[in-house]
Amino acid sequence: xxxxxxVDDQPLQRYGFRILLESVPETDVVGEAAHGAEAVRKAxxxxxxxxxxxxxxxxxxxxxxxxxxxxxxxxxxxxxLTTFDLDEYVHAALRAGASGFLLKDARPExxxxxxxxxxxxxxxxxxxxTRRILDEYARNRPATGRDPDEDPRLTSLTDRExxxxxxxxxxxxxxxxxxxxxxxxxxxxTHVGRVLAKIGARDRIQAVIFAYDIGLARxxxx
Amino acid sequence: xxxxxxVDDQPLQRYGFRILLESVPETDVVGEAAHGAEAVRKAxxxxxxxxxxxxxxxxxxxxxxxxxxxxxxxxxxxxxLTTFDLDEYVHAALRAGASGFLLKDARPExxxxxxxxxxxxxxxxxxxxTRRILDEYARNRPATGRDPDEDPRLTSLTDRExxxxxxxxxxxxxxxxxxxxxxxxxxxxTHVGRVLAKIGARDRIQAVIFAYDIGLARxxxx
DNA sequence: GATCCGGTGGTACCGCGGTTCGATCTACGC
DNA sequence: GCGTAGATCGAACCGCGGTACCACCGGATC
Numbered sequence: 291x292x293x294x295x296x297v298d299d300q301p302l303q304r305y306g307f308r309i310l311l312e313s314v315p316e317t318d319v320v321g322e323a324a325h326g327a328e329a330v331r332k333a334x335x336x337x338x339x340x341x342x343x344x345x346x347x348x349x350x351x352x353x354x355x356x357x358x359x360x361x362x363x364x365x366x367x368x369x370x371l372t373t374f375d376l377d378e379y380v381h382a383a384l385r386a387g388a389s390g391f392l393l394k395d396a397r398p399e400x401x402x403x404x405x406x407x408x409x410x411x412x413x414x415x416x417x418x419x420t421r422r423i424l425d426e427y428a429r430n431r432p433a434t435g436r437d438p439d440e441d442p443r444l445t446s447l448t449d450r451e452x453x454x455x456x457x458x459x460x461x462x463x464x465x466x467x468x469x470x471x472x473x474x475x476x477x478x479x480t481h482v483g484r485v486l487a488k489i490g491a492r493d494r495i496q497a498v499i500f501a502y503d504i505g506l507a508r509x510x511x512x
Numbered sequence: 513x514x515x516x517x518x519v520d521d522q523p524l525q526r527y528g529f530r531i532l533l534e535s536v537p538e539t540d541v542v543g544e545a546a547h548g549a550e551a552v553r554k555a556x557x558x559x560x561x562x563x564x565x566x567x568x569x570x571x572x573x574x575x576x577x578x579x580x581x582x583x584x585x586x587x588x589x590x591x592x593l594t595t596f597d598l599d600e601y602v603h604a605a606l607r608a609g610a611s612g613f614l615l616k617d618a619r620p621e622x623x624x625x626x627x628x629x630x631x632x633x634x635x636x637x638x639x640x641x642t643r644r645i646l647d648e649y650a651r652n653r654p655a656t657g658r659d660p661d662e663d664p665r666l667t668s669l670t671d672r673e674x675x676x677x678x679x680x681x682x683x684x685x686x687x688x689x690x691x692x693x694x695x696x697x698x699x700x701x702t703h704v705g706r707v708l709a710k711i712g713a714r715d716r717i718q719a720v721i722f723a724y725d726i727g728l729a730r731x732x733x734x
Numbered sequence: 735g736a737t738c739c740g741g742t743g744g745t746a747c748c749g750c751g752g753t754t755c756g757a758t759c760t761a762c763g764c
Numbered sequence: 765g766c767g768t769a770g771a772t773c774g775a776a777c778c779g780c781g782g783t784a785c786c787a788c789c790g791g792a793t794c
Contacts, residue, residue, distance in 0.1 A: 417634030417635060420637060421633065422644075448741085459530075464780075473743090476742080476745085486782080494781075495716065497715055498721065499720065686751070698773050698774055705752060
């Protein structure tokens with residue numbers, strides 16, 4: 291049984307959520323809140339498994355409320371809901387510690403599945419938003435300051451050589467690189483040799499260090 | 513109607529997917545491939561809306577195949593499927609240009625929903641994986657405030673071995689390490705061998721990466 | 735057609751890296 | 765005194781890494 295706190299400034303909207311959640315046996319609505327401050331208070335008091343959080347609310351908005359609930363250390367998971375898929379909302383909500391972000395035009399089953407996932411400790415994001423987040427993520431992870439592309443020693447590398455350098459940075463042997471890119475080991479050696487020459491490294495170990503220094507490789511904590 | 517190309521080296525797995533996809537009216541299986549190379553060829557030939565791509569395959573794997581199909585500029589969307597939720601796979605697949613990443617233990621409805629989303633240009637990720645991606649995305653790199661001393665794999669090292677590991681992290685050769693500490697190269701080799709064994713690295717390159725991961729070595733910007 | 739570049743592939747060679755055997759020496763604890 | 769752990773050194777061995785040199789192909793450019 292998953293306990294849920296519904297946070298939305300519109301009574302009708304809260305009513306709709308309540309009806310939906312009470313129509314299935316696995317969720318139990320333990321409270322409602324009409325604005326951020328009330329949400330923070332009730333979250334601390336009711337300790338729900340999941341908080342369904344609207345973004346736009348008078349007074350304290352859903353983002354700030356999310357931040358405070360997360361900061362309070364309660365184990366409640368926050369599932370943010372909004373009508374608008376503005377990037378700022380998504381960014382802010384996730385930064386604030388939300389476990390999920392769905393649009394209000396989601397189908398009922400999607401919302402229920404989202405609550406299930408969030409309650410289980412997983413995360414959900416509306417597919418339409420996932421696209422944009424992934425684009426950013428795949429493009430070498432968010433904003434860590436330095437952009438590898440800017441390094442002059444990298445601009446001289448061809449696309450393939452850059453891929454090879456990344457592989458070296460992962461600690462792969464020539465054989466592993468060959469297997470991964472489906473090349474012969476000879477070809478890999480040729481590429482590696484050119485990479486080393488271009489970036490001014492005497493061996494692949496210096497190349498690994500180079501990759502970390504310019505941010506092409508990143509420490510993998512934990 | 514969404515056209516789908518099924519890529520998996522296991523015929524039984526392909527069969528299962530085909531049965532599932534043919535059980536609903538909205539998807540149409542237009543082809544199958546048993547390995548990466550065939551996938552690339554058939555994707556170019558059949559131009560499916562969605563490619564269901566297995567990761568682990570003999571010869572060219574799913575990651576490389578994804579990269580090539582995306583690079584070819586076909587509008588096919590790739591939905592990567594795997595049994596293992598290794599971060600390495602997820603990273604690689606997304607960087608390769610996949611639009612989605614699901615685990616094979618997904619329920620049939622989830623897979624169908626994923627195909628729907630991907631075909632619509634959205635992206636999907638298994639909730640269990642989304643959690644980790646968001647963690648990385650949301651916390652904008654927490655300044656690696658890790659203390660090397662805390663790592664249990666380091667406590668087993670003697671003082672000398674720890675010095676050696678630091679030297680390895682700097683990219684020094686055995687000869688350079690010997691010169692710096694005024695030792696014979698044989699001794700350095702002995703130490704290095706023990707360090708590798710203790711931290712579980714197969715060669716000094718893995719040791720360098722290890723040193724960066726635990727914060728013993730730090731990227732040197734510029 | 736000629737040329738250049740990037741990617742791919744092969745052979746041959748050599749040295750470093752890593753392992754596996756040893757071995758001696760010191761410091762410390764029982 | 766004895767045992768142990770750590771540091772030091774050596775010989776021999778093998779494989780991977782790196783270099784040198786050459787070759788072929790496809791596409792872009794001249």
